[in-house]
């Protein structure tokens with residue numbers, strides 16, 4: 001599973017962590033998040049995120 005970055009604020013969604021505060025369990029693929037989910041930092045919709053192809057090379 002890839003990490004996804006919010007192109008608005010830079011928040012990174014890590015599927016190994018999920019988003020506990022929004023009730024998103026760990027190991028939940030980004031594409032399976034509910035449509036109602038938004039960036040925890042800025043509220044951007046999921047389509048404002050881009051996949052991080054090589055997370056370990058981008059810090």
Ligand SMILES: [Zn+2]
Pocket residue numbers: 006007008009010011039040041042043044
């Ligand atoms: Zn954001």
